[in-house]
Amino acid sequence: MFIPGQIIALLTFPGVIVHESAHQLFCRFCRVAIFDVCYLRFENPVGYVIHEPPSKPFHHLLIGIGPFFLNSVVGLLIAFPAVIPVLRFDSGNLLDYFLIWLGVSISMHAFPSTGDAKSILEAIQKKDVPFWLKLVGTPLVGFIYLGAIGSVMWLDLAYGIGIVGVLPNLLVKLLA
Amino acid sequence: MEEMSLCKACGQPFEERGYQFPLCEKCRTILANRPLPKIVKAAFLCVLIILILSFTKFPDSLKAGIAFEKGRMAEDMGHFEIAALQYKKVVEYFPNSDLALARLGIAQYKSGKFPEATRIFSLLSGRSISKELTEEINLLFKDQEKSMTELNTKILESKIALDSIESQLEVLKTSILQSESEIKNLSLKIDKIEADKNEGLEVDISNYNQLINRHNSLVELHNKRLKYGDLLYGQYLERVKEVDSLIGIYNSFIIEK
Numbered sequence: 337m338f339i340p341g342q343i344i345a346l347l348t349f350p351g352v353i354v355h356e357s358a359h360q361l362f363c364r365f366c367r368v369a370i371f372d373v374c375y376l377r378f379e380n381p382v383g384y385v386i387h388e389p390p391s392k393p394f395h396h397l398l399i400g401i402g403p404f405f406l407n408s409v410v411g412l413l414i415a416f417p418a419v420i421p422v423l424r425f426d427s428g429n430l431l432d433y434f435l436i437w438l439g440v441s442i443s444m445h446a447f448p449s450t451g452d453a454k455s456i457l458e459a460i461q462k463k464d465v466p467f468w469l470k471l472v473g474t475p476l477v478g479f480i481y482l483g484a485i486g487s488v489m490w491l492d493l494a495y496g497i498g499i500v501g502v503l504p505n506l507l508v509k510l511l512a
Numbered sequence: 513m514e515e516m517s518l519c520k521a522c523g524q525p526f527e528e529r530g531y532q533f534p535l536c537e538k539c540r541t542i543l544a545n546r547p548l549p550k551i552v553k554a555a556f557l558c559v560l561i562i563l564i565l566s567f568t569k570f571p572d573s574l575k576a577g578i579a580f581e582k583g584r585m586a587e588d589m590g591h592f593e594i595a596a597l598q599y600k601k602v603v604e605y606f607p608n609s610d611l612a613l614a615r616l617g618i619a620q621y622k623s624g625k626f627p628e629a630t631r632i633f634s635l636l637s638g639r640s641i642s643k644e645l646t647e648e649i650n651l652l653f654k655d656q657e658k659s660m661t662e663l664n665t666k667i668l669e670s671k672i673a674l675d676s677i678e679s680q681l682e683v684l685k686t687s688i689l690q691s692e693s694e695i696k697n698l699s700l701k702i703d704k705i706e707a708d709k710n711e712g713l714e715v716d717i718s719n720y721n722q723l724i725n726r727h728n729s730l731v732e733l734h735n736k737r738l739k740y741g742d743l744l745y746g747q748y749l750e751r752v753k754e755v756d757s758l759i760g761i762y763n764s765f766i767i768e769k
Binding site for chain 1: 530578
């Protein structure tokens with residue numbers, strides 16, 4: 337089923353906001369000047385951060401993939417207390433369902449956009465970039481593109497549900 | 513000497529190196545630390561408060577999750593009583609969980625606690641539980657019907673056996689009573705002959721010996737009958753116990769239905 341990105345963004349808007357905030361946060365860590373931030377809009381792209389080119393290629397990579405880590409961790413943490421009542425015992429209250437929606441929305445926007453991938457690719461293709469960074473960055477860019485293609489088949493949603501649903505259940509299995 | 517550039521933001525000359533975009537240190541710091549809009553900050557704060565609140569009940573959810581997992585493991589190993597105990601814990605935390613209730617009912621049923629299982633299953637009636645669980649419970653009921661038919665046959669067989677023992681005991685009782693009275697008669701006759709003999713009267717010794725022999729063989733037979741009677745009565749009591757327990761199980765099924 338094809339649903340336009342803008343509608344998905346509307347339904348999962350907290351994820352877009354956290355995604356752009358993550359880019360912004362990593363810009364701050366890497367001391368990269370930010371010129372403009374759009375946390376949410378109903379155009380393509382649904383959000384963006386315009387920043388100066390980082391001084392180090394590694395910073396470029398960090399800013400690009402920052403949302404992948406931040407959205408995943410924040411989404412997981414938010415949904416964590418609600419997963420067992422909702423997914424295991426179907427006994428969640430309204431707050432639990434809200435947390436699940438919030439968690440899935442945030443973690444499904446963990447994948448960097450193709451714009452992020454393009455920007456990382458440009459940065460690591462430069463001559464002065466160390467070999468190890470090219471080695472790490474190139475498959476990462478491929479992975480990001482794969483994620484972007486997969487999002488047509490709801491890979492982003494599957495990832496969001498996976499992050500939110502699988503890990504707490506694994507924890508329960510480990511502790512039992 | 514470093515070439516001085518002009519900051520694109522403030523227009524002041526600066527020396528900061530390594531960046532493509534010309535910005536002085538101060539302007540870069542300000543732009544890099546661009547604050548989040550108040551509304552975003554407020555939303556993050558709200559989510560944080562909600563998160564802290566929901567984490568307060570998380571330990572209970574985790575305990576329930578662990579108990580459920582332990583219940584599943586116990587069930588897989590065939591320890592249904594342990595499984596039922598674990599599922600009871602889950603139901604304490606999530607009394608409306610169809611899954612927890614169904615698993616509790618199934619574990620109680622499999623551990624032979626039919627009335628408790630029935631109570632649990634009755635709580636589930638009218639609810640839309642998953643297809644797999646419904647099939648599992650229906651399978652239990654099918655098994656139950658099969659078991660009831662088998663039980664019924666066993667009860668009937670045991671009753672027939674009980675009737676046969678009862679009639680054997682009746683026959684034995686009659687013959688024991690008969691031999692008892694015969695022994696009594698013989699004893700009286702022997703006592704009379706012995707009394708006559710003691711008074712010096714003439715007695716028929718061969719008749720006396722015949723009576724003694726008859727008496728002794730009758731006593732021997734009587735003792736054998738008594739022994740057999742004890743044995744039969746033991747068997748009878750065992751059968752009665754068996755029929756009672758079978759009827760008990762059958763009744764528990766009926767109450768359950």
